Amino acid sequence: MYGVAKAHTENFNYVFFGIGSSLVVPGLIALYLEFNKAKRTETSGRANLAHFKTNSIRIPVDLSQCTVTANTWTQVREEKTNKEILFNELIGDSFENRETDNIAVSLVKYTTTVQGQRRTFTSAPVAKDKTTLLMLLEMQKETNIYIDRDGKYYYFDLEFLEK
Structure with a gap:
């Protein structure tokens, strides 16, 4: 009985890890994209100001x-x-x-x-x-x-x- 419970627990951990990581990965991707968006916006703001200065x-x-x-x-x-x-x-x-x-x-x-x-x-x-x-x-x-x-x-x- 002990061997069967142990085997079942090991499979459960892999499934649990798979589900958990599949939930974390999209969150990390969203954070990465948001960080890059903020960086692009800041760079874009400087570029817009430089463009405004040269054309004014x-x-x-x-x-x-x-x-x-x-x-x-x-x-x-x-x-x-x-x-x-x-x-x-x-x-x-x-x-x-x-x-x-x-x-x-x-x-x-x-x-x-x-x-x-x-x-x-x-x-x-x-x-x-x-x-x-x-x-x-x-x-x-x-x-x-x-x-x-x-x-x-x-x-x-x-x-x-x-x-």
Whole structure:
């Protein structure tokens, strides 16, 4: 009886392994394809930006002529892992000793005349405070704005801030 049960168990393990691996392999293939899709999208985004830059009107920008507007705020973290914070909540002072983050978001604006009309160009939000951003703009001195031929879309080139 022992020999028969052992033989049956061995066959069951092979079947179980076969079923399990047949379920895992498609998942691994899907992960591989998704990773490559994200990689292609990122590469495609850079290629599209490069194409936009080469086929657009380039406007040189003197960064000392730009204005910077900034918003800053302090955000209280919602984490409740610290024992002291939990104790403070019990006694009714829930914000005492809670960790905070200082957040700053700035915009760079540049006004100029393009194709006979006065336009103001605004950058994408930059995650830097106003003082730091002004200093970085002063160090860079100049950049470009790229406008499509229709004048509808533009790209304010602040890639130097990412370095």
